[in-house]
Amino acid sequence: MSMYVTSFEWTGEDHDLLVLRLNDGSRKVIPKESIEFVGTATREDAENIEIIGDGEYLHWPSLDFDLHVPPLLEGVYGSAKWMSHLGRQGGRARTARKADAARANGKLGGRPRKCQPEAASAAVINANASSYGNCEVTLFSWQFAFPRERFAEALVLPPGAPVHHLPSLRV
8 A cells, every 4th residue: 555645744842843644644753854955944945845646745835846755754855865965964973872882893803804805815724623523624605624634734725826726625
């Protein structure tokens, strides 16, 4: 069932919240500053809204601006450029919660480093034997297991070496 707006009202101390009543009886509250062109408009221009297209569009005649309701209900409050602007604003936020999250991430080792091309071509050997007495080698994204006694024969590839340089591993 398609959602559409049946009515709206401005609320909040400074009439800064747009409350949309939808056809299923639910409400969607949107801060005025989140809506492109409306956040910077005068109070009279912002509050001059028309519901058009059987409730599928909101139209601000004095701003010459329309919003399609289904994307609006999913959090799209304007053009791609505007949404990018809102994302950057959120990314710049300096809150105690964001600082705590950054500290917690740092304790875990921080942001994962990008894999260097030369490091990606080397084989990584896990010296911990499994319960079956096998060792594992991870080469690129493939894993090989072989008997523990052949562990000493495994070679770590130098950067850029081709895969056929591991003759002692039988796959």
